[in-house]
Amino acid sequence: MEATIEEITKALDSERTPLISVLHAVQAELGYLSTEGLKIVAKKLDIPLSKVYGVATFYTLLDTEEKGENVIRLCESAPCHIKGATNILTELQDKLDIDVGETTDDNKFSLEMTSCLGICAVAPAIMINGTVYGNLTSKKLDSILDRY
Amino acid sequence: MRNCGHIDPENIKDYITRDGYQALGTVVTELKPIEVIEIIEQSGLRGRGGAGFPTGLKWKFTHQAAGKEKYVVANADEGEPGTSKDRLIMEGDPHSLLEAMAIAGYAIGANTGYIYIRGEYQLAIKRLKIAIAQAKEMGLLGENLFDSGFNFEIKIREGAGAYVCGEETALLKSIEGERGEPQVKPPYPTNEGLWGQPTLINNVETLANIAVIIREGAEWFNEIGTEGCPGTKVFTLSGDVENEGIIELPMGTPLRRIIEGFGGGMVDDKEFKVAQSGGSSGGCMPKELLDTPMDYDSLAEIGMTLGSGALLVMDETHCIVDIAKCLMQFFKHESCGKCVPCREGNKRLYNRLDKISKGEGELEDLERLRDLADTMSKTALCGLGQMAPTSIYTTLKYFKDEYLTHIEDNNCTTGSCRGLVDLEVQDKRGGKDYGNNN
Amino acid sequence: MAEVKRVKRTCELENKRINSLRELNDFKEEIREERVGNQKRAGVRITTAMGSCGIAVGAQEILEAISDELTTRGLEDISIHNTGCIGLCEQEPLVKIKIEDQPAVFYGNLTPELAREVVKNHIVDNQIIASC
Ligand SMILES: Cc1cc2nc3c(=O)[nH]c(=O)nc-3n(C[C@H](O)[C@H](O)[C@H](O)COP(=O)(O)O)c2cc1C
Numbered sequence: 075m076e077a078t079i080e081e082i083t084k085a086l087d088s089e090r091t092p093l094i095s096v097l098h099a100v101q102a103e104l105g106y107l108s109t110e111g112l113k114i115v116a117k118k119l120d121i122p123l124s125k126v127y128g129v130a131t132f133y134t135l136l137d138t139e140e141k142g143e144n145v146i147r148l149c150e151s152a153p154c155h156i157k158g159a160t161n162i163l164t165e166l167q168d169k170l171d172i173d174v175g176e177t178t179d180d181n182k183f184s185l186e187m188t189s190c191l192g193i194c195a196v197a198p199a200i201m202i203n204g205t206v207y208g209n210l211t212s213k214k215l216d217s218i219l220d221r222y
Numbered sequence: 223m224r225n226c227g228h229i230d231p232e233n234i235k236d237y238i239t240r241d242g243y244q245a246l247g248t249v250v251t252e253l254k255p256i257e258v259i260e261i262i263e264q265s266g267l268r269g270r271g272g273a274g275f276p277t278g279l280k281w282k283f284t285h286q287a288a289g290k291e292k293y294v295v296a297n298a299d300e301g302e303p304g305t306s307k308d309r310l311i312m313e314g315d316p317h318s319l320l321e322a323m324a325i326a327g328y329a330i331g332a333n334t335g336y337i338y339i340r341g342e343y344q345l346a347i348k349r350l351k352i353a354i355a356q357a358k359e360m361g362l363l364g365e366n367l368f369d370s371g372f373n374f375e376i377k378i379r380e381g382a383g384a385y386v387c388g389e390e391t392a393l394l395k396s397i398e399g400e401r402g403e404p405q406v407k408p409p410y411p412t413n414e415g416l417w418g419q420p421t422l423i424n425n426v427e428t429l430a431n432i433a434v435i436i437r438e439g440a441e442w443f444n445e446i447g448t449e450g451c452p453g454t455k456v457f458t459l460s461g462d463v464e465n466e467g468i469i470e471l472p473m474g475t476p477l478r479r480i481i482e483g484f485g486g487g488m489v490d491d492k493e494f495k496v497a498q499s500g501g502s503s504g505g506c507m508p509k510e511l512l513d514t515p516m517d518y519d520s521l522a523e524i525g526m527t528l529g530s531g532a533l534l535v536m537d538e539t540h541c542i543v544d545i546a547k548c549l550m551q552f553f554k555h556e557s558c559g560k561c562v563p564c565r566e567g568n569k570r571l572y573n574r575l576d577k578i579s580k581g582e583g584e585l586e587d588l589e590r591l592r593d594l595a596d597t598m599s600k601t602a603l604c605g606l607g608q609m610a611p612t613s614i615y616t617t618l619k620y621f622k623d624e625y626l627t628h629i630e631d632n633n634c635t636t637g638s639c640r641g642l643v644d645l646e647v648q649d650k651r652g653g654k655d656y657g658n659n660n
Numbered sequence: 661m662a663e664v665k666r667v668k669r670t671c672e673l674e675n676k677r678i679n680s681l682r683e684l685n686d687f688k689e690e691i692r693e694e695r696v697g698n699q700k701r702a703g704v705r706i707t708t709a710m711g712s713c714g715i716a717v718g719a720q721e722i723l724e725a726i727s728d729e730l731t732t733r734g735l736e737d738i739s740i741h742n743t744g745c746i747g748l749c750e751q752e753p754l755v756k757i758k759i760e761d762q763p764a765v766f767y768g769n770l771t772p773e774l775a776r777e778v779v780k781n782h783i784v785d786n787q788i789i790a791s792c
């Protein structure tokens with residue numbers, strides 16, 4: 075872990091105040107930001123751990139807890155809401171048998187809520203890892219989940 | 223937006239054939255910085271990020287401010303729910319943003335630009351990176367542009383999922399690697415911005431107008447739109463209209479024309495009920511206001527906002543209380559927690575609405591909602607808390623009856639508030655289909 | 661950076677550097693001429709809208725279906741392009757077909773099967789499908 079983080083901080087060395095970029099990169103490499111990882115980041119960047127922790131917990135896209143392999147983010151903003159996002163949520167909860175903020179037993183999926191993904195015209199929408207899917211229906215949801 | 227759909231965003235040549243980088247070339251080889259600022263001032267361009275501040279003036283302040291170094295920052299955080307215009311510009315025409323940032327840099331005296339983009343926009347980030355690499359390779363970004371001695375480089379900073387980071391001071395904090403909490407203004411970023419240096423922050427759509435204005439002239443721009451708000455505005459239309467999507471129209475186009483003309487009317491010819499203009503922090507416009515011209519000034523007069531240009535249109539099947547609750551849920555989650563009125567206020571507004579939606583509301587709840595909304599708009603630190611109750615204000619004003627039915631009759635006529643509805647009714651309303659049969 | 665490598669394939673810049681407005685204009689004319697030539701040869705131009713909204717509802721699969729259909733039918737002289745979102749997000753996935761000397765036609769709400777039909781009817785038989 076230490077080597078990976080070292081590499082990341084080196085690569086971003088020329089940037090001024092790169093903390094958030096570093097945290098993004100570390101999360102991409104290691105899956106989530108463990109306390110151990112945050113300690114190393116703090117040391118490498120010479121920033122107090124309290125601040126690193128404060129930043130890591132402030133932002134929704136930075137995870138300080140271990141997540142499943144794939145993170146499903148369901149949009150809960152108004153345009154998706156009126157197109158039935160609540161039904162999709164129930165559907166997802168049923169299919170995966172988990173609640174928002176939880177991870178499936180096989181560690182495959184985590185379920186989270188997010189605000190607007192910017193594709194409201196094809197609402198309701200979800201984002202799995204970096205990819206977005208729209209016009210969701212129960213059937214479509216099945217075929218999307220099957221891909222992971 | 224004129225290039226979107228006509229060019230391949232991953233190929234700089236496409237942009238060049240449509241007069242790309244001409245404006246930058248003209249500016250750095252033929253105009254003095256102050257002359258560039260004058261053109262923008264004369265054009266009357268106003269910020270498209272929400273507040274509608276005159277762009278030329280902002281450039282002038284930053285130009286005049288003293289500092290070791292200056293920065294240009296493009297606000298691409300686009301957190302306002304129901305808005306995707308900036309995404310469309312960055313995914314479809316990324317070079318127009320880069321060119322404008324370089325022009326702005328020349329005008330205010332900056333050599334570095336940052337694009338602060340939300341982490342959710344992975345495709346836009348990828349396309350911007352490609353665009354920057356291509357522009358650099360061709361010498362259209364980097365050192366000594368057009369042999370003029372002017373250098374400009376652009377960096378991308380990814381946000382990490384916080385709505386409040388769209389607010390300019392919070393955004394700068396985030397680039398500085400801190401928690402994205404808004405700061406007390408003044409000082410304004412034009413004087414003390416990124417790392418304490420003068421910084422120009424503009425919205426992506428604002429910047430996308432720059433190159434065209436330089437090429438076609440301020441006069442040309444003035445002729446579009448209204449007198450107080452020249453130019454065009456990109457609207458993101460969503461909800462119960464036939465054609466949802468994104469459209470660029472002259473400022474001042476009446477709401478009805480947008481819904482009926484581009485939107486193609488309501489889905490299934492249902493009755494129009496309400497349109498929320500400006501995203502979550504915007505007001506809810508009832509039928510009576512359908513003929514309002516959509517520009518900053520006309521909307522401000524009636525206590526509404528144009529905001530980001532989001533338009534969420536809803537028909538009679540939606541419940542006002544349910545919508546208001548959904549909006550407050552958003553603010554409750556997105557409040558950064560720095561100031562008390564916003565942190566506590568949003569929570570309480572939500573709780574009260576939740577109570578009403580479950581049929582446990584009392585008449586005094588409505589008054590409390592109002593009082594709390596008043597306090598928040600007066601005392602919150604930043605725009606988030608000040609604007610959060612807008613939807614409460616406007617719905618209480620235009621849809622009070624509906625609140626009253628929830629409270630007095632324990633009834634939600636549309637069947638959206640689940641606490642108040644028999645299961646039977648819910649199934650009729652679409653059940654598994656989600657009313658979205660695709 | 662993997663992305664940059666990919667760019668080189670689709671957009672060959674040959675280390676060209678622009679040092680003045682004149683060079684920019686010359687370069688613009690040069691690409692234009694080259695494009696006009698290509699267009700003449702190609703005859704048919706297919707453009708897929710590949711914004712997030714399009715990709716979210718399957719634009720990638722549409723593109724694959726079209727390429728596949730073109731290959732199986734042995735159709736040549738067709739140029740395939742990508743563009744960003746054009747604002748008609750609700751009609752995504754969207755494809756534009758422009759045959760030389762004819763007005764451009766947009767097809768919306770496509771499925772891979774429909775896209776194959778578009779190739780057959782519009783490009784092969786030159787019949788515009790109305791009800792899409
Ligand atoms: C809570 C809050 C969120 C904001 N979000 C955004 C945003 O997502 N994008 C944006 O361009 N401006 C946003 N703004 C407005 C910016 O603070 C700022 O006014 C804008 O970037 C200035 O650019 P302009 O003059 O080009 O409009 C937000 C403001 C507030 C108070």
Ligand code: FES
Pocket residue numbers: 149150151152153154155189190191192193194195197198199303304305
């Ligand atoms: S509201 Fe869900 S994508 Fe915009």
